[in-house]
Amino acid sequence: MPDRDLGSPAWKEPDSTAVIFSSFNTLKLPASKTVHRSALNQREHNGLNYGMDTSNSNDISMRTMDKRTFLKVTGIAGAGALTLPLVSTLIGCSNAPSEESKATETQGAAFSLPELGFSHEALEPAVDRKTMRIHHGKHHAGYVRKLNAALAEHPLMNQPLETILASITLEDTGLRNNGGGHFNHALFWKVLKPGGESAPSGALARRIDANFGSLDGLMAALSAAAAGRFGSGWAWLIQDANDPDRLFVASTENQDNPLMTGIVDAKSQGRPILGIDVWEHAYYLNYQNRRTDYVAALLDRVNWTAVAGLMS
Numbered sequence: 001m002p003d004r005d006l007g008s009p010a011w012k013e014p015d016s017t018a019v020i021f022s023s024f025n026t027l028k029l030p031a032s033k034t035v036h037r038s039a040l041n042q043r044e045h046n047g048l049n050y051g052m053d054t055s056n057s058n059d060i061s062m063r064t065m066d067k068r069t070f071l072k073v074t075g076i077a078g079a080g081a082l083t084l085p086l087v088s089t090l091i092g093c094s095n096a097p098s099e100e101s102k103a104t105e106t107q108g109a110a111f112s113l114p115e116l117g118f119s120h121e122a123l124e125p126a127v128d129r130k131t132m133r134i135h136h137g138k139h140h141a142g143y144v145r146k147l148n149a150a151l152a153e154h155p156l157m158n159q160p161l162e163t164i165l166a167s168i169t170l171e172d173t174g175l176r177n178n179g180g181g182h183f184n185h186a187l188f189w190k191v192l193k194p195g196g197e198s199a200p201s202g203a204l205a206r207r208i209d210a211n212f213g214s215l216d217g218l219m220a221a222l223s224a225a226a227a228g229r230f231g232s233g234w235a236w237l238i239q240d241a242n243d244p245d246r247l248f249v250a251s252t253e254n255q256d257n258p259l260m261t262g263i264v265d266a267k268s269q270g271r272p273i274l275g276i277d278v279w280e281h282a283y284y285l286n287y288q289n290r291r292t293d294y295v296a297a298l299l300d301r302v303n304w305t306a307v308a309g310l311m312s
Contacts, residue, residue: 087259087271088161090310093186110148111161113141114186117193126297127192128286136189139281143181143255150174165259176263180255184234187275187310192298196305204308211247219299221249226278226295229253235295237274237307244312247273273310274302 092114116136121129151157156164156175161183168175200208200215212218218237226235229251238258240246250258250268258264258272276295283294 086160086162087187087273087310088183091183091186091190093161093182111144111151111182113144114189116189118189122194123192123301126294126301127283131281131283131285135282136185140181140185143178143185146174147178147182150178162259165257166261168260169262176260177255180257180260183259184255184257184275184277187272188277190310191274191303191306192301193303193306194301196303197308198304200304200308202308204304204311207245207247207311210245218247218249222274222276222299223292223295225249225251226276227292229278232279235276235278236268236272238268238270238272239311241270241312251278271310271312274307 093111113136116132120132120136123132151164154175156167159167161179164175164179165183168179170176199205205215208215208218212221222235222237229235231253233251233253234255234257235251236249236258238248238250240248248270252258252260252264252268256264257275258268258270261269276298278291278295283291287294
């Protein structure tokens with residue numbers, strides 16, 4: 001495995017954010033955790049403590065976060081980002097538990113398998129019925145089950161999925177594989193759901209043209225990333241967290257994804273808005289070793305309305 005670049009791009013504080021952070025000078029969060037840049041708005045109703053019980057000082061050490069540290073960790077480049085929903089909320093797998101559910105029963109906060117949202121045969125001939133049934137009902141369900149098992153008695157239990165993904169390290173194998181598997185597949189079903197636009201429009205189309213020259217340019221980049229991923233993994237269309245107009249393509253191994261700031265290279269981090277599964281279980285029954293044919297067929301079925309809805 002190649003060395004990981006765990007650093008983050010250089011950041012310069014925007015002048016426009018000065019007024020909105022005047023109340024954040026005493027923001028607290030666990031000293032041992034890294035909180036993902038998009039988790040802020042989900043935690044606002046919990047007093048900006050990221051849903052964690054701070055009453056027990058023996059359980060988790062706390063520290064004061066100043067404005068600059070807050071900006072660096074969350075990656076917020078402007079006031080508009082404060083209302084930005086979590087991607088996991090938009091794709092139905094956030095599971096940010098309420099304070100009431102956490103106080104009553106732990107299992108109420110367990111992650112669950114989201115509905116596929118369409119029939120198993122809806123993507124034929126691009127994806128056959130049997131593959132879809134196994135992929136969602138067996139593989140994705142297995143990731144959810146193992147994620148819940150890995151979180152049992154873990155300090156990150158009861159946290160939103162994106163907070164978990166941004167907090168894990170190379171040692172958190174169970175959370176890495178299964179948290180990633182859950183998020184990645186939930187996004188996968190979302191952007192493949194039949195209906196919506198068959199081509200990008202509006203802000204998404206303008207950003208694609210600006211970054212790739214055309215939709216064909218984006219398709220070529222995604223196809224190359226998917227074909228070039230050795231073994232299992234994903235190809236991604238990613239939005240830069242600090243520059244919303246910048247879209248780029250990257251690939252990750254196994255079930256890693258761009259939200260894993262403690263795992264993936266800095267150049268592959270950001271807000272994922274489209275993912276292509278290139279694990280063999282996604283296509284082998286129908287395509288065998290013809291991964292490029294599978295990717296081409298899948299890209300022809302993308303729901304661009306759903307992709308646009310995941311952008312900030």
